[in-house]
Amino acid sequence: MSTTTQKPLIIKTKQEMRKWSRQMKQQNKTIGLVPTMGYLHQGHLSLISESQKHTHLTVVSIYINPSQFAANEDLGTYPSDFEGDIEKLREFGNGVDVVFNPYNLYDYGGEGVEGGHETWVRVEGLEKGMCGTSRPVFFRGVATVVAKLFNIVEPDVAVFGKKDYQQWRVIERMVRDLDFGVEVIGSELVREEDGLAMSSRNVRLSPQDREQALSISRSLFEAKSAAEKGKLVCSDLRRSVIEKIEAAGGKVDYVEIVDQKCLEAVEEIKNGVVVCVAAWFGKVRLIDNIEIDVS
Ligand SMILES: Nc1ncnc2c1ncn2[C@@H]1O[C@H](COP(=O)(O)OP(=O)(O)OP(=O)(O)O)[C@@H](O)[C@H]1O
Numbered sequence: 495m496s497t498t499t500q501k502p503l504i505i506k507t508k509q510e511m512r513k514w515s516r517q518m519k520q521q522n523k524t525i526g527l528v529p530t531m532g533y534l535h536q537g538h539l540s541l542i543s544e545s546q547k548h549t550h551l552t553v554v555s556i557y558i559n560p561s562q563f564a565a566n567e568d569l570g571t572y573p574s575d576f577e578g579d580i581e582k583l584r585e586f587g588n589g590v591d592v593v594f595n596p597y598n599l600y601d602y603g604g605e606g607v608e609g610g611h612e613t614w615v616r617v618e619g620l621e622k623g624m625c626g627t628s629r630p631v632f633f634r635g636v637a638t639v640v641a642k643l644f645n646i647v648e649p650d651v652a653v654f655g656k657k658d659y660q661q662w663r664v665i666e667r668m669v670r671d672l673d674f675g676v677e678v679i680g681s682e683l684v685r686e687e688d689g690l691a692m693s694s695r696n697v698r699l700s701p702q703d704r705e706q707a708l709s710i711s712r713s714l715f716e717a718k719s720a721a722e723k724g725k726l727v728c729s730d731l732r733r734s735v736i737e738k739i740e741a742a743g744g745k746v747d748y749v750e751i752v753d754q755k756c757l758e759a760v761e762e763i764k765n766g767v768v769v770c771v772a773a774w775f776g777k778v779r780l781i782d783n784i785e786i787d788v789s
């Protein structure tokens with residue numbers, strides 16, 4: 495455990511993390527957890543603000559979880575700037591109590607990196623489709639590492655961004671199905687002024703790709719507006735989003751219009767749906783979504 499009294503306290507081991515949490519609980523403090531992979535931006539900071547509304551203390555985890563990346567994905571180029579992150583958290587105010595930054599959550603001593611790890615959490619229905627199709631080990635890795643973080647930090651509340659909509663729903667389901675004593679909160683998606691969904695990976699976009707990537711949010715806003723004007727047939731809305739992204743030079747991974755809770759595809763909008771997109775601009779895969787509620 496760091497000896498500095500300046501917030502945030504930086505904790506590097508599971509043992510110290512659990513010890514801190516248990517000490518705080520003995521003092522009747524409630525704990526909120528914001529899991530991240532670092533390279534923090536305003537979207538992450540909004541999750542911290544949300545956590546602070548619910549608990550006395552807030553822990554931010556910064557850990558690039560290798561098990562959610564397949565071999566051909568971007569683990570090796572995932573952006574990282576730990577010192578910059580700590581600086582941002584200090585500037586953000588006095589609100590973050592701990593940054594949990596473990597070296598390797600799969601090192602159990604003596605068996606090599608990930609060598610001994612053989613237990614995985616699967617959320618078998620919700621992990622299918624959308625990001626689960628394009629990223630075959632993604633939700634298995636996410637559910638497992640989040641379960642590990644819950645067991646180590648023992649939070650009362652955990653906050654996830656709706657930018658990663660399917661991930662949020664997967665975690666909610668895992669918590670319900672496995673009776674974790676954690677309240678999961680989905681926090682609103684934060685955008686840049688020009689509409690681009692904030693994402694750590696945005697830093698890897700070339701200026702041209704970044705400009706073209708605005709087609710994602712623009713096409714989503716247009717789909718929402720069309721639905722609100724009565725255009726409720728999903729195949730039409732979907733086609734229009736795909737065409738706009740492709741016309742801008744993006745490569746669509748998927749565009750799906752699904753029920754907000756069960757994430758099953760919808761043919762005609764009746765209840766709450768969410769239009770989910772993943773698309774490539776250059777070497778960067780971006781995700782975004784928009785909720786549509788028509789009554
Ligand atoms: N723009 C955003 N608005 C709200 N929450 C966000 C936003 N971006 C990320 N988050 C949330 O922050 C948490 C940590 O995400 P992560 O560290 O992977 O950042 P990221 O920006 O999503 O990175 P990536 O480039 O991998 O998409 C997740 O719960 C994620 O949904």
Ligand SMILES: CC(C)(CO)[C@@H](O)C(=O)[O-]
Nearest residue numbers: 529530531559636639658
């Ligand atoms: C939830 C998470 C921190 C698990 O590694 C990650 O998937 C992310 O940053 O969204």
Ligand code: BAL
Nearest residue numbers: 531562563632658661
């Ligand atoms: N926010 C999602 C983390 C990932 O893309 O691996």
